[in-house]
Amino acid sequence: MxxxxxxxxxxxxxxxxxxxxxxxxxxxxxxxxxxxxxxxxxxxxxxxxxxxxxxxxxxxxxxxxxxxxxxxxxxxxxxxxxxxxxxxxxxxxxxxxxxxxxxxxxxxxxxxxxxxxxxxxxxxxxxxxxxxxxxxxxxxxxxxxxxxxxxxxxxxxxxxxxxxxxxxxxxxxxxxxxxxxxxxxxxxxxxxxxxxxxxxxxxxxGERTNKETLKAIERLVCDNPRVKGAYDLIVNNYGPNYGVGSIRIEVDDQMTAKDIHSLTKNIADKVFEKFGIVITVGIYASNNSDPMIAKIRSDIQKEVLTNNVIKQVHGFYVDQEAKTISFDVMVDYSEVNAESAIEQIHENLLKKYPDYKFIIIKDEDVIE
The missing domain is CATH 1.20.1510.10 (Cation efflux protein transmembrane domain)
Structure with a gap:
């Protein structure tokens, strides 16, 4: 600097x-x-x-x-x-x-x-x-x-x-x-x-950080074998060479707090060293190791992605005790029908899985 x-x-x-x-x-x-x-x-x-x-x-x-x-x-x-x-x-x-x-x-x-x-x-x-x-x-x-x-x-x-x-x-x-x-x-x-x-x-x-930098950050994060996916990347610029941001990574729900601490710190250090961005790393817990949950996730993803409004599904988690399924859906900023599309998806899933409560969170695509 x-x-x-x-x-x-x-x-x-x-x-x-x-x-x-x-x-x-x-x-x-x-x-x-x-x-x-x-x-x-x-x-x-x-x-x-x-x-x-x-x-x-x-x-x-x-x-x-x-x-x-x-x-x-x-x-x-x-x-x-x-x-x-x-x-x-x-x-x-x-x-x-x-x-x-x-x-x-x-x-x-x-x-x-x-x-x-x-x-x-x-x-x-x-x-x-x-x-x-x-x-x-x-x-x-x-x-x-x-x-x-x-x-x-x-x-x-x-x-x-x-x-x-x-x-x-x-x-x-x-x-x-x-x-x-x-x-x-x-x-x-x-x-x-x-x-x-x-x-x-x-x-x-406050402009969006250029697409090439955002994609490079995602690639760096996903290079870690313990990371199953990187989502919700946001970077706020406070000058040409200094930014503050956040990202969420998908990890196995069996990881210990110690392992998660080591992983997120390693990611934050690498991002700052290469891009000069102070980043907070959050997590999505993934419990796909259970075959039944893996099938539910696969079926719901197929169902959701049939709607052209939805670009991506991530942060998927099934809580069997609470009978709750939560996930995020990514839409484009210019999409005017996003709310109604998500509402329709919610109704369809309730019919297919009447025993579960669904929590669907809308994310905008800040990279594309």
């Missing part, structure tokens, strides 16, 4: 120094050429400096230790910084459109030379390299803030490229098109800013 935070801060500092250099170069070119577009481009690079500073601040704040008010740490600060960067991209897009419209209305032509053209071309290449670097590191360390800054930098490169094209058109054909190009690029920036904002809000609300 510490190494990850150092990488994010280092990457952001590289962005700050690069953008400060670009601000200086573009401001000088813009003032000498009397180009409002290039001066505004320099100001836009200042916003990138702000984005990098915000990323550094957010990373530092996310490192604060857990306290009584925030027992799971402060990792979600990174999602907030990503939200702010999305707002900056959105504002930059609106600013680019406004600036471009004023350039179109003004109608005056700036004056450029070949040196200005070369410097702007170099600035475009530097910005593309910076944007790709941001995105590469951001994806590598799971930093939404860096990924957002990378998107911002690539759009800045596109904006500068538009300015470059307009300079070439102006020098060759004496036609000024930089305002029109700026409007188009500004619209793309607004779209991108909205996308970053929506992703950040979704993370703050």
């Amino acid at each position: 510490k190494n990850r935070n150092k990488v994010i801060v280092k990457t952001s500092l590289i962005g700050v120094s690069t953008n400060v250099l670009l601000v200086i170069v573009k401001t000088i070119i813009g003032l000498l050429a009397h180009s409002v577009a290039i001066v505004m481009d320099a100001i836009n690079n200042l916003s990138d400096v702000l984005s990098s500073v915000i990323t550094i601040i957010g990373t530092k704040l996310s490192q604060k230790k857990p306290d009584a008010k925030h027992p799971y740490g402060h990792g979600r600060f990174e999602y907030i910084t990503s939200l702010v960067i999305g707002m900056i991209i959105l504002a930059a897009g609106v600013g680019a459109i406004v600036k471009s419209i004023f350039t179109i209305i003004d109608g005056s032509n700036p004056t450029f030379d070949i040196i200005s053209l070369i410097l702007i071309a170099l600035a475009v290449l530097v910005k593309i390299a910076l944007g790709l670097y941001y995105r590469y590191i951001g994806k590598k360390v799971y930093s939404e803030s860096l990924i957002g800054s990378g998107i911002d930098a690539l759009f800045d490169a596109l904006l500068s490229f538009g300015t470059l094209i307009s300079i070439i058109v102006l020098l060759v054909w004496k036609i000024n098109i930089e305002g029109y190009i700026g409007v188009v690029i500004g619209l793309f920036m607004i779209k991108s800013g909205i996308g970053v904002l929506m992703n950040s809000v979704s993370s703050i609300i």
Whole structure:
């Protein structure tokens, strides 16, 4: 975790120094050429400096230790910084459109030379390299803030490229098109800013952990020969690399408390070591060693799974003394008929097994 935070801060500092250099170069070119577009481009690079500073601040704040008010740490600060960067991209897009419209209305032509053209071309290449670097590191360390800054930098490169094209058109054909190009690029920036904002809000609300990680956790748990199945996996993220979750495993009902303690602790330790997730392991007791119970389970599973609404049956247990059969059924989140389907299943089973009481619990499929 510490190494990850150092990488994010280092990457952001590289962005700050690069953008400060670009601000200086573009401001000088813009003032000498009397180009409002290039001066505004320099100001836009200042916003990138702000984005990098915000990323550094957010990373530092996310490192604060857990306290009584925030027992799971402060990792979600990174999602907030990503939200702010999305707002900056959105504002930059609106600013680019406004600036471009004023350039179109003004109608005056700036004056450029070949040196200005070369410097702007170099600035475009530097910005593309910076944007790709941001995105590469951001994806590598799971930093939404860096990924957002990378998107911002690539759009800045596109904006500068538009300015470059307009300079070439102006020098060759004496036609000024930089305002029109700026409007188009500004619209793309607004779209991108909205996308970053929506992703950040979704993370703050609480997204499902990606499917690949959840399946990998299930595989790791089921690799233990004493585990007959793994179900009800839930993971709540409290930052890019820290989560708290729970899972239930099916084990033989003859296992001792000592054996269960050893098994669940081993699973929890392995999950934390590999995924950085603090997980609580619950159990489903399985008494399928009794042939009669095994047959009841098989018959009921076949009966339940004939209903297309049900995706899985698990946690099956028969209490012969209490004459109770309990199990969970998994349904899709989008399924609107789940309650009525479960009620129908309950009625059918009561007819087939009138001596038993049924407890059917509905689970949503959080992986698929």
